[in-house]
Amino acid sequence: MSAEDCPISEATRRRVRQTARELGYRANWQAQSLSRGRTYAIGLVYEGNLPFLDGVYNEMLGSFVQSLRDAGYHLQLVPVDHQESWKEALLGRRVDGCAMLHSAPDDLLDTVAELGIPTVLLNMDRGRGLPAICPDDEQGGRLAGRHLLELGHQRIAMYVDTSETPHFSIAARRRGLEQAIEQAGARELVMIEDNCEDAMAVLRDTSHDITAVVCYSQYEATSLLSRLWTAGVSVPRDMSLMCFNDEFPLADLIPPVTTVAVPSAEMGWRGAEMLLGCIGAESSGDQPGDAPRPVVLQEQLITRSSTAPPRSPS
Amino acid sequence: MSAEDCPISEATRRRVRQTARELGYRANWQAQSLSRGRTYAIGLVYEGNLPFLDGVYNEMLGSFVQSLRDAGYHLQLVPVDHQESWKEALLGRRVDGCAMLHSAPDDLLDTVAELGIPTVLLNMDRGRGLPAICPDDEQGGRLAGRHLLELGHQRIAMYVDTSETPHFSIAARRRGLEQAIEQAGARELVMIEDNCEDAMAVLRDTSHDITAVVCYSQYEATSLLSRLWTAGVSVPRDMSLMCFNDEFPLADLIPPVTTVAVPSAEMGWRGAEMLLGCIGAESSGDQPGDAPRPVVLQEQLITRSSTAPPRSPS
DNA sequence: GTGAAAGCGCTAACAC
DNA sequence: GTGTTAGCGCTTTCAC
Numbered sequence: 001m002s003a004e005d006c007p008i009s010e011a012t013r014r015r016v017r018q019t020a021r022e023l024g025y026r027a028n029w030q031a032q033s034l035s036r037g038r039t040y041a042i043g044l045v046y047e048g049n050l051p052f053l054d055g056v057y058n059e060m061l062g063s064f065v066q067s068l069r070d071a072g073y074h075l076q077l078v079p080v081d082h083q084e085s086w087k088e089a090l091l092g093r094r095v096d097g098c099a100m101l102h103s104a105p106d107d108l109l110d111t112v113a114e115l116g117i118p119t120v121l122l123n124m125d126r127g128r129g130l131p132a133i134c135p136d137d138e139q140g141g142r143l144a145g146r147h148l149l150e151l152g153h154q155r156i157a158m159y160v161d162t163s164e165t166p167h168f169s170i171a172a173r174r175r176g177l178e179q180a181i182e183q184a185g186a187r188e189l190v191m192i193e194d195n196c197e198d199a200m201a202v203l204r205d206t207s208h209d210i211t212a213v214v215c216y217s218q219y220e221a222t223s224l225l226s227r228l229w230t231a232g233v234s235v236p237r238d239m240s241l242m243c244f245n246d247e248f249p250l251a252d253l254i255p256p257v258t259t260v261a262v263p264s265a266e267m268g269w270r271g272a273e274m275l276l277g278c279i280g281a282e283s284s285g286d287q288p289g290d291a292p293r294p295v296v297l298q299e300q301l302i303t304r305s306s307t308a309p310p311r312s313p314s
Numbered sequence: 315m316s317a318e319d320c321p322i323s324e325a326t327r328r329r330v331r332q333t334a335r336e337l338g339y340r341a342n343w344q345a346q347s348l349s350r351g352r353t354y355a356i357g358l359v360y361e362g363n364l365p366f367l368d369g370v371y372n373e374m375l376g377s378f379v380q381s382l383r384d385a386g387y388h389l390q391l392v393p394v395d396h397q398e399s400w401k402e403a404l405l406g407r408r409v410d411g412c413a414m415l416h417s418a419p420d421d422l423l424d425t426v427a428e429l430g431i432p433t434v435l436l437n438m439d440r441g442r443g444l445p446a447i448c449p450d451d452e453q454g455g456r457l458a459g460r461h462l463l464e465l466g467h468q469r470i471a472m473y474v475d476t477s478e479t480p481h482f483s484i485a486a487r488r489r490g491l492e493q494a495i496e497q498a499g500a501r502e503l504v505m506i507e508d509n510c511e512d513a514m515a516v517l518r519d520t521s522h523d524i525t526a527v528v529c530y531s532q533y534e535a536t537s538l539l540s541r542l543w544t545a546g547v548s549v550p551r552d553m554s555l556m557c558f559n560d561e562f563p564l565a566d567l568i569p570p571v572t573t574v575a576v577p578s579a580e581m582g583w584r585g586a587e588m589l590l591g592c593i594g595a596e597s598s599g600d601q602p603g604d605a606p607r608p609v610v611l612q613e614q615l616i617t618r619s620s621t622a623p624p625r626s627p628s
Numbered sequence: 629g630t631g632a633a634a635g636c637g638c639t640a641a642c643a644c
Numbered sequence: 645g646t647g648t649t650a651g652c653g654c655t656t657t658c659a660c
Contacts, residue, residue, distance in 0.1 A: 029406045030348040031653035034636050039344060040408075041355070041390065050376045062364045065391050069399055074390045074408070076355065077379050085383055092343045094354075094388070223566040230568055249563055252537040254544055345637035348652050 042068055042275065043078040043095035045086055045108060048165070050077070051101055054217075055247035056264045060122060063268030064099065071276050075099075080108060090117060097279050099271065100124060102167060118278035120271045125168045125294075131278060132294040133271045135262040137169040137244075140299030141176020144214050144242060144260050147301055149184045152309045153212040153240060156181065157190040159199045159224060160216040170216060173244060177214060196223045200231060203239065211310035215243035218250050221257050225306075229254075236308035246302050256304035263297045270295055356382055356589065357392040357409035359400055359422060362479070364391070365415055368531075369561035370578045374436060377582030378413065385590050389413075394422060404431060411593050413585060414438060416481060432592035434585045437576075439482045439608075445592060446608040447585045449576040451483040451558075454613030455490015458528050458556060458574050461615055463498045466623045467526040467554060470495065471504040473513045473538060474530040484530060487558060491528060510537045514545060517553065525624035529557035532564050535571050539620075543568075550622035560616050570618035577611045584609055 033039055051057050065075050076095060080086045089095065090111055097118035100108070109128050112119045121132035148156055158177055160170050178189050190208055192199045203210055215221040221243035228235055235241050235255060243250070246261035274292055347353055358375070365371050379389050390409060394400045403409065404425055411432035414422070423442050426433045435446040462470055472491055474484050492503050504522055506513045517524055529535040535557035542549055549555050549569060557564070560575035588606055
């Protein structure tokens with residue numbers, strides 16, 4: 001009845017629908033769901049805390065949800081924990097597809113692969129060839145490195161707080177920084193993978209002669225900036241500081257912090273596009289052989305006042 | 315078949331279920347859903363951005379989701395916008411109940427009331443007598459006020475950034491502060507409802523003689539603290555500063571900021587308890603007359619180093 | 629082209 | 645107590 005050669009005009013069709021709706025009728029969703037074999041739900045399967053605290057994920061998921069909604073889908077939160085209730089949700093086919101971000105346990109990836117549940121990985125790499133979408137953290141790292149090198153810094157450190165969950169973007173950002181440094185023929189990157197106390201020790205060690213530090217995220221930047229102030233190290237006069245992710249509270253700190261922004265909203269809608277594409281392809285009986293290749297999005301430098309040329313050595 | 319006088323022992327029942335499950339069988343969820351007239355989904359209906367950026371909501375929703383999951387329910391994100399797709403979701407009964415936080419448009423509240431969809435309001439008051447759960451912001455305000463008064467402050471300001479969406483807790487926190495001030499016989503509260511620039515002007519106006527400022531949230535506190543530093547006003551030596559919500563980055567700022575914490579996790583599980591209670595009562599045919607009364611939870615003072623006795627007037 | 633009927637997979641009510 | 649069947653409300657197919 002949904003054919004285009006229907007004798008009933010489009011206008012009439014619409015009027016009928018409109019009237020039916022006004023009379024309070026709506027298609028029963030559970031019945032449609034059973035009959036069509038669809039749930040019209042996408043599961044957001046996540047480990048640990050709700051993955052929204054970080055502004056990057058907040059924005060990304062916002063646009064992800066919007067795009068899904070425009071296609072008649074809703075996003076369902078599926079926490080992963082020891083109870084394995086997430087497994088029931090997937091095996092019971094409570095969702096038509098799923099999204100994961102940041103990281104996922106192996107058995108989760110195995111499960112979706114076995115069951116053939118359409119899945120998209122957001123900001124995640126090691127994905128068994130599953131459709132993925134992530135920012136180009138290596139390129140972002142190069143952006144950061146070049147910015148500092150152009151300002152005249154020779155000796156640069158990167159600081160990552162290792163108490164946080166590791167993420168592949170750490171390595172990627174590091175590689176980008178190193179590439180930029182190598183290209184410029186400057187001295188090699190000093191890596192500080194530790195907590196804030198120890199980062200301070202390294203930065204203040206004059207034998208390292210560090211004049212600029214790149215923090216992995218706004219979290220490291222916020223606490224390190226505080227410590228620097230406390231220790232009487234002025235930013236950017238004595239030390240340039242920058243980080244990744246253009247999120248709260250970077251713009252409100254003293255000084256406002258230079259950062260490399262990831263295209264969070266774009267990741268969201270691209271992800272939705274990809275996932276809905278997979279679901280569509282699956283239902284139209286296509287072979288699932290053509291897994292879409294990973295989409296990689298460019299990052300962008302946002303210059304603020306926490307980075308400046310190094311003090312000339314006196 | 316679910317009776318307790320069943321001849322099949324509990325152990326056998328479990329073994330059968332276990333085996334069936336191992337053989338790969340699970341009850342088809344869509345069919346169950348249709349047959350039982352349940353969707354096993356709760357809608358989180360929200361306006362604007364994803365409501366998780368603020369750490370308070372993050373933690374609250376985390377425990378909300380967990381509790382729902384333990385009861386076999388999933389939380390579905392239902393954004394409210396001009397397209398009114400949320401209305402379709404509710405009218406189509408795509409959810410068994412819903413949760414709202416912070417604020418909700420009138421037609422949304424009307425809709426759930428008309429349709430009789432079990433609903434719980436999280437951190438929201440003006441709710442048509444709907445089940446609600448919120449922190450006692452007035453009590454929190456008193457906590458803040460007493461803390462500063464005990465330190466010896468006489469002239470206190472409260473700062474709210476009016477560019478943010480208004481929330482009833484602003485008034486409640488203000489009332490609490492005023493009550494504490496009145497009780498102590500100190501001078502009246504100076505209200506600053508504006509942006510950060512103007513807040514600075516008021517604070518530096520010596521005719522006001524303000525020695526302590528209470529910020530509405532971590533956002534105001536973060537930016538105001540920055541401005542104060544920039545202006546050479548030392549916290550807490552020249553000015554005590556505190557706020558509400560124990561969230562990032564308060565503990566990482568210089569100095570770490572004193573704050574009044576809301577019991578976010580408890581709000582979450584209490585809310586789930588309440589909502590599931592309503593759904594259960596509804597299905598067991600009880601009259602919906604006994605709407606649970608609002609639950610009000612106590613807040614807690616967390617003292618850090620941004621508050622201190624005022625400088626003795628020289 | 630139009631209308632009736634057979635499922636979707638489960639639940640619950642009903643006879644045996 | 646146990647097995648059978650109607651029915652949830654839609655979609656889709658298959659006769660007319």
